[in-house]
Each structure stands twice: as C-alpha cells, then as structure tokens.
Amino acid sequence: MRLMNSKPSRSVRLILNLLPFVLLLIIYTVASDARLLENPSDKLLPSWSSFADAVQRMAFEPSKRTGEYLLWADTGASLERLFFGVGISALIGLVLGVINGMLPLFRATLSPLVTAISLIPPMAILPILFIVFGLGELSKVMLIIIGICPILIRDLQLRTQSLPAEQLLKAQTLGANTWQIMIRVVLPQVLPPLLSAVRLTLGSAWLFLIAGEAIAATEGLGYRIFLIRRYLAMDVILPYVLWIAVLAFLMDTILRLISKRAFPWYHGKGGEE
Amino acid sequence: MTDPFIKNTVEPIIEIKQVWKEYGDHIVLEKLNLNVQAGEFISIVGASGCGKTTLLNMLLGTEAHSRGDVLLDGEPMPKEPNATRGIVFQKYSAFPHLNALENVMLGAEFAKAPFFGKVLGKQRKEIKEKALEMLTAVGLGHAAAKYPSELSGGMQQRLAIAQALIKEPRILLLDEPFGALDPGIRKDMHKLVRELWQKRGLTIFMITHDLSEGFSLGSRVWVLDKPRIDPQQPERYGAQVVYDIALNSAQAIPSTIQTLIEKEATAKDAVRENTHE
Numbered sequence: 001m002r003l004m005n006s007k008p009s010r011s012v013r014l015i016l017n018l019l020p021f022v023l024l025l026i027i028y029t030v031a032s033d034a035r036l037l038e039n040p041s042d043k044l045l046p047s048w049s050s051f052a053d054a055v056q057r058m059a060f061e062p063s064k065r066t067g068e069y070l071l072w073a074d075t076g077a078s079l080e081r082l083f084f085g086v087g088i089s090a091l092i093g094l095v096l097g098v099i100n101g102m103l104p105l106f107r108a109t110l111s112p113l114v115t116a117i118s119l120i121p122p123m124a125i126l127p128i129l130f131i132v133f134g135l136g137e138l139s140k141v142m143l144i145i146i147g148i149c150p151i152l153i154r155d156l157q158l159r160t161q162s163l164p165a166e167q168l169l170k171a172q173t174l175g176a177n178t179w180q181i182m183i184r185v186v187l188p189q190v191l192p193p194l195l196s197a198v199r200l201t202l203g204s205a206w207l208f209l210i211a212g213e214a215i216a217a218t219e220g221l222g223y224r225i226f227l228i229r230r231y232l233a234m235d236v237i238l239p240y241v242l243w244i245a246v247l248a249f250l251m252d253t254i255l256r257l258i259s260k261r262a263f264p265w266y267h268g269k270g271g272e273e
Numbered sequence: 274m275t276d277p278f279i280k281n282t283v284e285p286i287i288e289i290k291q292v293w294k295e296y297g298d299h300i301v302l303e304k305l306n307l308n309v310q311a312g313e314f315i316s317i318v319g320a321s322g323c324g325k326t327t328l329l330n331m332l333l334g335t336e337a338h339s340r341g342d343v344l345l346d347g348e349p350m351p352k353e354p355n356a357t358r359g360i361v362f363q364k365y366s367a368f369p370h371l372n373a374l375e376n377v378m379l380g381a382e383f384a385k386a387p388f389f390g391k392v393l394g395k396q397r398k399e400i401k402e403k404a405l406e407m408l409t410a411v412g413l414g415h416a417a418a419k420y421p422s423e424l425s426g427g428m429q430q431r432l433a434i435a436q437a438l439i440k441e442p443r444i445l446l447l448d449e450p451f452g453a454l455d456p457g458i459r460k461d462m463h464k465l466v467r468e469l470w471q472k473r474g475l476t477i478f479m480i481t482h483d484l485s486e487g488f489s490l491g492s493r494v495w496v497l498d499k500p501r502i503d504p505q506q507p508e509r510y511g512a513q514v515v516y517d518i519a520l521n522s523a524q525a526i527p528s529t530i531q532t533l534i535e536k537e538a539t540a541k542d543a544v545r546e547n548t549h550e
Binding site: 164167173180185264265266268 | 379386388391439
C-alpha cells in the first residue's frame with residue numbers, strides 16, 4: 001500500500017504520539033549520565049534527582065529570603081500580567097475589529113493606522129514603554145497589548161468583513177439599524193473567531209511577557225529564568241520552561257473547550273474546529 | 274413600452290419610469306417602463322448577466338438607478354433596504370448562530386428593542402408564539418430548535434421565507450430562491466410560495482433561471498434581453514424587458530421565447546464546460 005494511504009490504528013497512533021517524547025527523555029538521560037560521570041559538578045545537563053530537588057525547593061519550600069513559595073509567586077505574577085494583557089487586547093480587538101469591519105467610514109480612518117502600528121516591532125519600543133509607563137506592571141501589560149492587539153484587530157476586521165453580504169442585507173430588510181445588526185448579527189458570529197485568534201496569539205503574548213519580565217521585574221516566570229541563568233542553574237530553568245509549556249497548553253485547551261461549549265453552532269457541521 | 278395588461282386605475286405599488294442603469298460606458302438596463310400592482314407575482318427571467326440581479330437590487334435599495342424614477346407607492350424608492358421589502362437569497366439568508374425559532378423571532382425583536390435588540394419577558398413570549406406560528410406555516414414547526422447548519426437546503430429556504438414574513442412585508446424579493454435545490458424539493462417549495470402569496474396578498478418579484486418555474490409560479494413574467502447588440506461594442510446597449518407576459522390573460526407565449534430558452538441552455542452548457550476545464 002502507498003505510504004500516503006496507510007493510517008495508524010488508535011493504539012498505534014498513541015504509541016507514535018508518545019514515541020518522540022520517550023526518545024527525547026532517553027537521549028537526555030544517557031547524555032546527562034555520561035557528563036555527570038566525567039564531572040559530577042557539571043551543571044549543563046542535571047540529573048533527574050537534582051531536578052526533583054530544585055522543584056521541591058522552588059515549589060514546596062518557602063524561600064529563605066522572602067518566605068514565599070517562589071514557583072507559585074512567579075506563576076501568579078506572570079499569569080496576572082498575561083490575563084490583563086491578553087484580556088484587554090481581546091476586548092480592544094473585538095470592538096475595533098467589528099467597527100472597522102462593519103463601518104466603512106471608520107475603516108477608512110482606523111485601518112491604515114492599525115496597519116502602521118502593527119509594522120512596528122514591539123520589542124523596539126520596549127524602552128519607550130519603560131520610560132513612559134515606568135518599570136511597574138503597566139509597562140509589561142502594555143508590551144503584550146501593543147504586541148498582539150494589532151493582530152487581533154486585523155483578524156477580527158477580516159472575519160467581520162467576510163460575513164456574507166446576504167446576511168447583512170437580510171438583517172436590514174428585517175428592520176434592524178446599524179447598532180442592532182452589530183450586536184445581534186455580527187458580534188455573536190465573531191466571538192468564536194476571536195477565541196481562536198486569542199489562542200493563536202497566546203504564543204506571542206508569552207514571548208512579550210517573558211521579554212518584559214527578563215528586563216525589568218521583581219518576580220515572574222521570565223524574571224526567574226533570567227535571574228538564575230547567572231548561576232547556570234539548569235536544574236531550575238528546565239522545569240520552569242516545562243511549566244510554562246504546560247500553562248500555555250492548559251490555556252489553549254481551556255479556550256478551545258469554552259468555544260466548543262459556548263458556540264455549538266460554530267463547531268458543528270460545516271464549522272471550523 | 275406600454276403595458277396593455279394593466280388597465281385598472283388603482284395606484285401601482287411599484288412604478289418604474291424611464292429607468293436606465295449604467296456603469297460608466299457600460300449600459301446594463303435601458304428604458305425600463307413598468308408598473309406593478311399590489312398582489313402581482315412577477316417572475317424575472319433572462320440569460321445570465323443580462324441585469325436581472327441589478328433590477329432586483331434596485332428594488333431592494335442596494336443599487337441606485339442612473340436615470341429615471343423608481344417609485345414605491347408613488348414615493349421615491351428608499352436608498353437602502355428596509356422592512357417594506359423582504360428578501361430571500363439563494364443561500365446565506367439565515368443567521369448561523371441562531372436556531373430556527375430565534376432566526377424568525379429576530380425581525381420582531383428588532384422592532385421592539387431598538388437598543389438591546391433582544392426582548393425579554395411577556396413580549397418575548399408573544400413574539401415566540403408568533404414566530405412558531407410562522408415556522409409551522411412554512412412547515413418547520415418540528416425544527417424550531419435546530420441551527421441552520423442542521424437543516425437541509427430546502428428547509429433553510431423555508432426558514433429564510435418565514436424569517437422575512439414575520440415583518441409582514443408587502444413586497445417579497447426572491448433571488449433565485451430555489452436554484453440550489455433538488456427538483457423534488459423545488460416542487461414542494463413552489464407549492465409553499467404559491468400558497469403564501471395567495472393567502473397573504475404579497476407582491477412578489479422572483480428571479481429565476483428556470484423558465485418553467487417562472488411561468489408556472491408567476492402571474493406575470495418579465496423576460497429581460499438585449500434587443501439590440503453591437504458586436505464590436507456589446508456594452509453599448511442595455512437589456513430591456515422584451516416580453517411582459519400576463520399569465521392570466523389568454524395571450525399565447527411568443528415563439529421567440531423558445532429561442533431564449535435555447536440561448537440560456539447553451540449559456541448554461543458553456544458555464545458547465547468552463548467549470549469542468
């Protein structure tokens with residue numbers, strides 16, 4: 001049979017799914033053992049036991065200096081910034097995207113501006129943010145907003161514009177005014193695309209969050225990683241990175257489930273996954 | 274063109290006087306002079322690209338005519354769509370995020386709730402009852418809780434009709450409403466539309482590609498075609514209503530219509546061949 005036509009069965013697929021992860025773990029363990037055998041104080045590829053120690057120290061023992069459980073304090077600080085940054089961006093994206101997509105007069109004014117802003121690399125204006133908003137929370141939240149908001153606005157604008165013209169005409173023949181069409185016809189239909197757009201931009205949001213934290217913060221996942229980099233503390237950095245990946249995965253899953261639960265008409269026949 | 278079939282003195286619901294439609298040098302429609310009485314069912318037929326949709330859009334209010342007057346009850350036609358003229362398109366007429374009942378309720382809700390667009394409480398119950406009645410009238414009483422994507426093509430068109438009718442429009446515009454349906458389902462839809470037209474005293478304009486559909490449903494058929502063609506400059510002359518046939522009169526269907534049928538058939542074949550390539 002041709003390769004393109006061979007499909008794995010359920011169990012085979014599960015094994016194939018896990019295979020690369022298992023291989024990576026084996027390779028890591030072998031390489032780590034080899035290096036530690038040569039030099040027991042090697043820091044680059046720590047053993048599993050030192051990972052366990054580090055996780056125990058960061059997550060389940062209060063810090064000697066501040067009395068906080070560092071992993072949880074860092075997680076809380078980062079998630080708060082992320083939620084505000086992404087939440088505010090989603091709100092702005094929804095409002096401006098729908099307005100731009102629906103009202104040609106507004107689109108003519110706002111669309112070029114949004115495009116221009118989206119061309120500026122957010123990291124390049126990070127210093128400006130620090131100067132204007134100070135080194136506190138606001139500048140880091142603003143970095144996330146400036147980074148992902150233009151993408152969300154443009155995506156929502158496109159989604160609004162791609163609603164079939166027939167629907168908007170039909171609504172007008174039902175006697176609706178612009179506002180009514182906006183809140184009853186357009187808004188509910190762009191909410192599921194908003195959720196998928198947010199899912200796609202979460203990766204960028206994390207990038208801007210960690211970058212902001214690396215440069216100016218007193219707590220946060222990104223701050224911690226960059227702080228202990230000085231001590232080559234791979235036993236802490238790698239679990240942190242893994243933890244960030246887990247958090248990102250959980251957020252993506254939760255958003256997907258919310259979308260499926262709240263918008264069954266979007267995910268049904270003919271809809272998108 | 275004088276219209277010999279309208280002899281009564283009742284004020285026409287639609288008057289089209291010396292109307293031209295042109296895009297720059299491209300003349301789409303020319304010299305249209307038509308009167309329509311309330312309660313007529315007009316089928317608009319003609320080859321692809323001859324301006325049927327342009328004519329319907331002028332009645333809907335999405336396209337302005339270039340010259341002449343289009344009057345609704347003696348007043349100039351409103352420049353945008355409103356609740357006096359309901360429409361059913363070939364597809365995308367229903368809102369995918371609302372179930373069938375909510376789709377029908379929407380029009381009534383717009384009238385009652387200018388700011389929220391949504392009605393609650395006792396008013397909602399009244400609207401709901403009216404909408405259910407409407408759904409039952411088009412044969413969708415059993416599918417009130419279904420989303421449009423769960424309905425078949427014919428059922429979606431029934432829904433679109435119910436949705437338009439809750440506003441009790443005097444004029445109903447149908448833009449190839451059954452073009453995408455199977456022949457059997459088409460027959461059922463014809464029955465439904467004829468029934469609604471007679472019961473509610475609607476004035477209907479229907480574009481169709483299917484001549485037999487146009488002749489069997491309508492009380493009057495407009496055949497759009499270009500009476501003059503400049504082969505060097507095909508855009509020089511626009512289409513006119515070359516035949517205006519009142520079907521309840523004893524007038525025979527002109528044999529030249531036959532040529533038009535053939536013309537349309539070849540055009541369809543050409544399209545089919547092009548899509549196959």
